[in-house]
Amino acid sequence: MSGAPQEALVGALGAGRMGRGIVLAFALAGREAVLLDIKPREREALAKLKAEAEAELRASLATLVELGVVKAEVVEAVVSRVRIVGRDEAPAWLGRLGLVFEGVPETVDAKREAFDYACRFLPEDALLASTSSTILSTELAALVTRPERFLNAHWLNPAYLIPLVELSPHPGTAPDATRRMTEMLEAVGKVPVVCAAQPGYIVPRLQSLVMNEAARMIEQGVATAEDIDKATRYGFGIRYAAMGVVEFIDFGGADILYYASGYLAKALDDSRYACPPIVERKMAEGNIGLKTGEGFYDWRKVDQPAYRRQALARLTELLRMNELLPPDGERRG
Structure with missing residues (x-):
């Protein structure tokens, strides 16, 4: 498996709270990140979702400013590093990504649909991870193409603040994929740990x-x-x-x-x-x-x-x- 560079473009598949927290974590570390909503929506509904997502990012940053974690003058730069895109734009962005975190609702059907869509456009060497807290990587691996690049990556909320990310590979995950994921997370200040595909992580x-x-x-x-x-x-x-x-x-x-x-x-x-x-x-x-x-x-x-x-x-x-x-x-x- 070829190695994607640590500066590979990062995406979060699913524009809910977890996806928003993940892209903010990377943006705070100076990285570009893409929040992808692949649910079919009317233009007005998509515009509303984008506005809500940006408002949540800004609210989280305002709290960090208030707490003295970040400086007020960097807020606009951090927000500018996050792109929020809908289904029509998603294929072009997915084709550029080196690392994707899936964060759609916790059902196998929802995840199957998301993986089917994403795998059509992702580069072959892009890492793919699910943030699922309840569905094991051994079960989800069957839903993706090139399962050797797939593992679970369980973030703790708020994802932009808590350092820990629990990585759970399945038996077919390539060791290089786990290594690359670890390096990418460490590069943005996270603390990854590895655990077996068992219920509950650590x-x-x-x-x-x-x-x-x-x-x-x-x-x-x-x-x-x-x-x-x-x-x-x-x-x-x-x-x-x-x-x-x-x-x-x-x-x-x-x-x-x-x-x-x-x-x-x-x-x-x-x-x-x-x-x-x-x-x-x-x-x-x-x-x-x-x-x-x-x-x-x-x-x-x-x-x-x-x-x-x-x-x-x-x-x-x-x-x-x-x-x-x-x-x-x-x-x-």
């Missing part, structure tokens, strides 16, 4: 468990919504922003997770809290994390005092940004 699978447990605790009278949210913002969330979940297991030790899980499973009489077999294997092998040199990560060549200091520094910086640092030790009043 983030939705984790967050669904957390959100359901929060609702369950309210139902059981464990805590109020307000206190659960305080606990999340000032304890749970800020720690995992400074350190990844798996890194945190190794940092404290898988033994802590193992014993805490066993206690909760028994005390709450709920097998949901039991450890998975991989944690039990780590315990049996004695590879429980940082303190033993091996865990989910290999820590044997890591300068542990330096690493611990870096981890604390990341947490401290997050606390400082949120004005949550502890008192400085001086007497007050």
Whole structure:
């Protein structure tokens, strides 16, 4: 597969919120991007859609200006990098694209129609990705021509602001396609991760468990919504922003997770809290994390005092940004 350059023209197929967020992400990074609406529309309806899409782009940019993320003087330049085109113009633009993100409604029929249309005009070496949050790349790959260039790319809203993009190739995706997609996303400041074609990607699978447990605790009278949210913002969330979940297991030790899980499973009489077999294997092998040199990560060549200091520094910086640092030790009043 020939490699499209990192500066290849980018398009979003589907002019809804996800498509708008994606083209804005690229425009903010100085890239030209095309928002393609391929639904047959009367001229007046298309004009209304274009106006609504541009208004949303400008509203998002106005918020970023207000928050000090971008300067007011760059807004017009950013907006000018986005072209919004309808079905009549779409074929010519599709023929120029090196990377396309499909973001039409979450039905197989809608995606089949979009892929049928796009694949008629796309260059053979153009990368094609679906932003689907529910339909696996293994299923969608059958709907495209040259499936070796296809994978899922799951963005989190707002797409122009959240760095993460979860890439999910199917078994037939060419490794070069995943590499090129990764490079293109990194070039505009995104943080791509790769996961297998399984339901839920990474983030939705984790967050669904957390959100359901929060609702369950309210139902059981464990805590109020307000206190659960305080606990999340000032304890749970800020720690995992400074350190990844798996890194945190190794940092404290898988033994802590193992014993805490066993206690909760028994005390709450709920097998949901039991450890998975991989944690039990780590315990049996004695590879429980940082303190033993091996865990989910290999820590044997890591300068542990330096690493611990870096981890604390990341947490401290997050606390400082949120004005949550502890008192400085001086007497007050």
